[in-house]
Amino acid sequence: MSTIQAHIDQRSLRDTLSNLGRISKVVEKKVKDEIVYTTLEIERDAVFKCPYITGRLAGSSEHQFKRNRLGGIVKFTANYASIVENGVPGKRRPKPYLGPAYFENIGPLKERIQTILKNPK
Secondary structure (H helix, E strand, C coil): CCEEEEEEEECCCCCCCCHHHCCCCHHHHHHHHHHHHHHHHHHEEEEEECCCCCCCHHHHHCEECCCCCEEEEEEEEECCCHHHHHHHCCCECCCCCHHHHHHHHHHHHHHHHHHHCCCCC
C-alpha cells in the first residue's frame, strides 16, 4: 500500500512551541484546539484539491490526533495516493493535493499559536 501522510507535531512546531512548558492549562488547551482545527483544515483542503475521477482518493482520507493533542496526522490510504501526489518520473506528472494543503495551513497555525502565547488571556 502506498499511503501518504502529513504530520503536525512538536518537531514541525519546535520554535513556536518552545515555551509550552511554562504556560497555563487554559493556554495549552487553546494551542491544542488550534492543532486539532488545523489538522481538520488540512484534511478538508487536501480532499478539495484531490484530482477527481471516481472519488476513491478523496474518500480514503483519514486523520488522527496524538494522545496529548499536540500533534495530528492527515493521510490518504488509497494504494495510489503517493503516485498521484508525487507522480512517476517519465510516466505520470504529479498532481499534488496534500502537500499544498499542508503548507497553506501550517503558517497560519504558527501565527495563531504565537498570538495565543503572546496574549495568554
